Amino acid sequence: xxxxxxxxxxxxxxxPLELSRRQFLQATGVGGGLLxxxxxxxxxxxxxxxxxxxxxxxxxxxxxxxxxxxxxxIKHMDMGQGVSTGLTTLxxxxxxxxxxxxxxxxxxxxxxxxxNLFWGPTQGTGGSSSxxxxxxxxxxxxxxxxxxxxxxxxxxxxxxxAEVQIKNGVVSHGKHSSEFGVLVATASTLPxxxxxxxxxxxxxxxxxxxxxxxxxxxxxxxxxxxxxxxQLPGMLTALVAYPPQLFGKAKKVDVAKAKAxxxxxxxxxxxxxxxxxxxxxxxxxxxxxLLAIEWDLSACETRSSDELFAACHEAASKTGHIxxxxxxxxxxxxxxEQVIEAxxxxxxxxxxxxxxxxxxxxVDKNQCEMWFASQMPTIDQxxxxxxxxxxxxxxxxxxxxxGGSFGRRACAGDxxxxxxxxxxxxxxxxxxxxxxxxDEILNARYRPMAVHHLRGAVSPDGKALAWQHHAxxxxxxxxxxxxxxxxxxxxxxxxxxxxxMHYAIPNLQVQGTEIPIKISTLWWRSVGHSGNAFVIxxxxxxxxxxxxxxxxxxxxxxxxxxxxxLGVLNLAAEKxxxxxxxxxxxxxxxxxxxxxxxxVAQVAEVRxxxxxxxxxxxxxxxxxxxxxxxxxxxxxxxxxxxGMGLSAALGEAITLKNGVVEQTNYHTYTPLRIDSMxxxxxxxxxxxxAPTGVGEPGLPPIAGAVGxxxxxxxxxxxxxxxxxxxx
Amino acid sequence: MxxxxxxxxxxxxxxxxxxxxxWVLRDELHMTGTKxxxxxxxxxxxxxHMDGTPVRSCSIPVSAVANANIQTIEGMNSVAFQAxxxxxxxxxxxxCGYCQSGQIMSATxxxxxxxxxxxxxxxxxMSGNLCRCATYHRIxxxxxxxxxxxxxxxxxxxxxx
Ligand code: FES
Ligand code: FES
Numbered sequence: 062x063x064x065x066x067x068x069x070x071x072x073x074x075x076x077p078l079e080l081s082r083r084q085f086l087q088a089t090g091v092g093g094g095l096l097x098x099x100x101x102x103x104x105x106x107x108x109x110x111x112x113x114x115x116x117x118x119x120x121x122x123x124x125x126x127x128x129x130x131x132x133x134x135i136k137h138m139d140m141g142q143g144v145s146t147g148l149t150t151l152x153x154x155x156x157x158x159x160x161x162x163x164x165x166x167x168x169x170x171x172x173x174x175x176x177n178l179f180w181g182p183t184q185g186t187g188g189s190s191s192x193x194x195x196x197x198x199x200x201x202x203x204x205x206x207x208x209x210x211x212x213x214x215x216x217x218x219x220x221x222x223a224e225v226q227i228k229n230g231v232v233s234h235g236k237h238s239s240e241f242g243v244l245v246a247t248a249s250t251l252p253x254x255x256x257x258x259x260x261x262x263x264x265x266x267x268x269x270x271x272x273x274x275x276x277x278x279x280x281x282x283x284x285x286x287x288x289x290x291x292q293l294p295g296m297l298t299a300l301v302a303y304p305p306q307l308f309g310k311a312k313k314v315d316v317a318k319a320k321a322x323x324x325x326x327x328x329x330x331x332x333x334x335x336x337x338x339x340x341x342x343x344x345x346x347x348x349x350x351l352l353a354i355e356w357d358l359s360a361c362e363t364r365s366s367d368e369l370f371a372a373c374h375e376a377a378s379k380t381g382h383i384x385x386x387x388x389x390x391x392x393x394x395x396x397x398e399q400v401i402e403a404x405x406x407x408x409x410x411x412x413x414x415x416x417x418x419x420x421x422x423x424v425d426k427n428q429c430e431m432w433f434a435s436q437m438p439t440i441d442q443x444x445x446x447x448x449x450x451x452x453x454x455x456x457x458x459x460x461x462x463x464g465g466s467f468g469r470r471a472c473a474g475d476x477x478x479x480x481x482x483x484x485x486x487x488x489x490x491x492x493x494x495x496x497x498x499x500d501e502i503l504n505a506r507y508r509p510m511a512v513h514h515l516r517g518a519v520s521p522d523g524k525a526l527a528w529q530h531h532a533x534x535x536x537x538x539x540x541x542x543x544x545x546x547x548x549x550x551x552x553x554x555x556x557x558x559x560x561x562m563h564y565a566i567p568n569l570q571v572q573g574t575e576i577p578i579k580i581s582t583l584w585w586r587s588v589g590h591s592g593n594a595f596v597i598x599x600x601x602x603x604x605x606x607x608x609x610x611x612x613x614x615x616x617x618x619x620x621x622x623x624x625x626x627l628g629v630l631n632l633a634a635e636k637x638x639x640x641x642x643x644x645x646x647x648x649x650x651x652x653x654x655x656x657x658x659x660x661v662a663q664v665a666e667v668r669x670x671x672x673x674x675x676x677x678x679x680x681x682x683x684x685x686x687x688x689x690x691x692x693x694x695x696x697x698x699x700x701x702x703x704g705m706g707l708s709a710a711l712g713e714a715i716t717l718k719n720g721v722v723e724q725t726n727y728h729t730y731t732p733l734r735i736d737s738m739x740x741x742x743x744x745x746x747x748x749x750x751a752p753t754g755v756g757e758p759g760l761p762p763i764a765g766a767v768g769x770x771x772x773x774x775x776x777x778x779x780x781x782x783x784x785x786x787x788x
Numbered sequence: 789m790x791x792x793x794x795x796x797x798x799x800x801x802x803x804x805x806x807x808x809x810x811w812v813l814r815d816e817l818h819m820t821g822t823k824x825x826x827x828x829x830x831x832x833x834x835x836x837h838m839d840g841t842p843v844r845s846c847s848i849p850v851s852a853v854a855n856a857n858i859q860t861i862e863g864m865n866s867v868a869f870q871a872x873x874x875x876x877x878x879x880x881x882x883x884c885g886y887c888q889s890g891q892i893m894s895a896t897x898x899x900x901x902x903x904x905x906x907x908x909x910x911x912x913x914m915s916g917n918l919c920r921c922a923t924y925h926r927i928x929x930x931x932x933x934x935x936x937x938x939x940x941x942x943x944x945x946x947x948x949x
Binding site: 139140141142143273274276277278279280281282283284285286287289290292298323341342343344347413414415416417462463464465466467495497498693694697700701703704705707708726727728732733734735736738739740741 | 807808811814815816818819822824827828830831833860861862876880881882883884885887888889892910912914917918919920921922923924925926927928
């Protein structure tokens with residue numbers, strides 16, 4: 062195989078996303094250790110890097126077999142968001158392939174080729190960036206291969222290359238026609254075109270069409286392989302006894318009984334706990350219960366949830382870091398006759414993906430091999446390298462499907478490190494470290510709890526006049542390897558969506574305060590937006606009421622200069638028959654929010670029953686995410702975002718009692734079940750803008766939409782999550 | 789020695805009798821289509837059929853199923869299962885997919901006893917199966933579609949679910 066240095070389009074240097082790239086570089090400290098050469102987007106494939114099948118390689122993202130299978134390398138983690146369909150679509154489109162000849166493989170950990178273009182030299186998945194950062198890159202990769210096939214055909218048939226057509230997997234010119242397979246041996250050795258020509262969007266055959274998912278077949282017959290499912294010769298299962306609280310340490314450990322338990326191979330201490338390594342899960346699980354460990358919990362949190370909320374309220378009553386100041390909110394409020402005040406409380410949440418976290422590791426002398434769903438392979442390589450004394454590039458990661466993540470797998474110093482700590486004490490043996498559900502909830506990294514204090518007013522003629530907002534929460538990144546991403550004095554996730562709100566409020570002041578709590582937090586699907594959108598959208602309805610205006614009409618005025626916001630707002634309102642009468646006992650609420658570049662509006666229809674319980678019966682959703690690469694995957698992500706957002710809005714909370722998390726499993730931490738899932742309708746705003754993400758943006762509006770429907774019905778402001786099931 | 793019948797095949801296993809069926813399937817027999825989610829009969833990821841009835845394999849000791857006929861997703865081929873699987877694929881129900889073996893096992897069991905379930909009956913039968921990706925909306929639609937498909941086959945060829 063002849064692999065050439067095939068450089069393709071990189072990120073637009075003028076893009077605002079370049080900023081997050083720099084932040085990420087700084088944050089992760091990934092300077093050059095992992096980089097080969099200078100460019101972070103070298104698409105060279107080293108000769109030893111052939112992934113699963115040995116087919117002629119066109120570039121880092123694309124192989125074609127002699128029997129016409131097109132194999133696409135997926136550089137992002139598939140956690141259900143549809144990357145194995147969306148990313149393959151981009152290549153298939155430009156290549157001119159048939160959808161049924163497209164297959165995929167997960168790319169190995171290698172930031173020199175598979176970095177997230179928005180994150181600099183870091184490979185990883187998050188921020189709803191998979192399609193957005195790959196949009197030019199993968200289309201270019203597909204177009205380059207198409208031109209190489211055309212060139213090979215032109216040479217073979219002795220015709221001008223420009224006249225060679227490729228469509229539906231067939232290369233043709235006049236009387237000549239051929240499938241890809243017979244041409245790939247030659248085509249793949251040709252020099253890659255420097256500037257392959259991308260298709261005119263009007264010629265798209267696949268992008269924008271409803272085409273079937275690539276992962277449906279193996280996820281419906283039990284053959285899809287997740288980390289839990291890895292079986293290797295001689296593999297052992299490890300379970301870790303963790304302290305009952307974060308920052309706890311083992312003081313005295315008696316392993317005798319556990320060691321003597323049937324099937325146990327070893328008991329090893331690791332920095333965060335004590336691991337039992339056994340022949341199988343059940344043996345490890347039984348033996349773990351036999352460990353006698355005395356924990357030192359002196360460094361742990363001692364407060365309960367009500368004390369923590371009280372501390373947050375106290376912080377919110379003082380002045381915080383002012384992160385946005387337009388006009389003079391204080392003065393405007395002082396002059397207003399009627400000031401609306403609201404104090405919000407939002408709880409900790411757990412990711413609670415159905416697949417508990419797990420990781421398979423085998424440490425050998427000069428290599429460490431891992432099998433798991435890695436959300437940030439570059440970080441995982443660095444951290445495991447540190448633990449094992451290997452170079453990051455000696456850490457080989459075989460990427461697998463993730464049984465959900467919602468942000469949880471994008472973390473540092475966590476389960477991956479624990480697994481490596483165990484495996485390095487048992488070199489040469491594959492170790493599968495698994496967490497039970499209880500381990501997962503206990504060692505969760507929660508969506509931060511938050512308190513928001515708001516004051517607002519409308520002018521006598523019913524226009525929004527002033528908005529003063531103070532958000533208090535724990536920083537997700539401070540004190541972690543991601544700390545470098547914090548710009549300025551405040552972790553932006555605390556105020557995101559608020560300080561950059563799109564409502565034209567003439568006097569707007571946003572303050573934020575970080576509050577230290579000894580609980581581990583992390584990005585949870587849509588990060589700060591997950592709670593902040595609820596606050597903003599329910600407060601807007603309070604202002605609308607004060608202005609005696611319809612919530613949609615009030616928003617339209619404030620979004621007059623935001624055409625994309627208006628687009629989703631109007632579409633959702635129209636499709637939900639906003640303003641038309643509803644059945645008795647049913648009310649409507651609307652919310653609109655932008656996150657990760659994507660606009661979403663949702664209308665919730667809520668029925669309040671005679672016994673004061675309520676059900677969310679129907680949600681109408683409008684989304685503008687630029688070009689809709691796969692409308693059905695977009696709809697699925699909106700449905701899922703709505704379901705998960707509703708789950709949190711109605712019934713999820715992690716609470717602490719004397720510093721100890723009170724929830725342990727799905728009976729006390731209670732995600733939404735099918736009987737609470739509303740009917741969902743998704744409408745996509747047609748757009749020619751570059752695509753933005755959909756994995757997260759469907760989530761933020763729903764809590765506000767439901768809260769506003771309840772407010773419309775009862776007149777009582779809704780300021781606390783979860784809402785429960787009663788008004 | 790415990791003898792088991794899994795997907796129609798008799799198996800003799802030398803195993804701790806209190807091992808949950810789930811771990812026999814996964815660790816001993818390497819049949820990994822059946823998943824661990826909670827280990828407490830709360831999520832349904834581990835659903836298998838025991839003499840045709842959906843059960844949570846994480847919470848049944850293997851000693852309790854010695855005389856039963858266990859079906860896992862790997863061995864399913866009934867008319868109802870095929871209709872369910874096809875509907876799941878037609879509607880692209882899956883997201884992360886991790887819960888879906890369990891969902892499909894529960895849905896198949898429902899359609900084996902109720903040919904034309906209503907939304908309420910679907911919700912009741914499926915409410916033991918969590919999906920954190922919240923694919924519920926499509927699950928409901930897919931079960932209706934599978935029921936319709938079975939109905940059509942039955943009326944044309946007189947088949948049985
Ligand atoms: S794993 Fe058995 S019900 Fe959750
Ligand atoms: S598809 Fe992810 S948990 Fe159901």
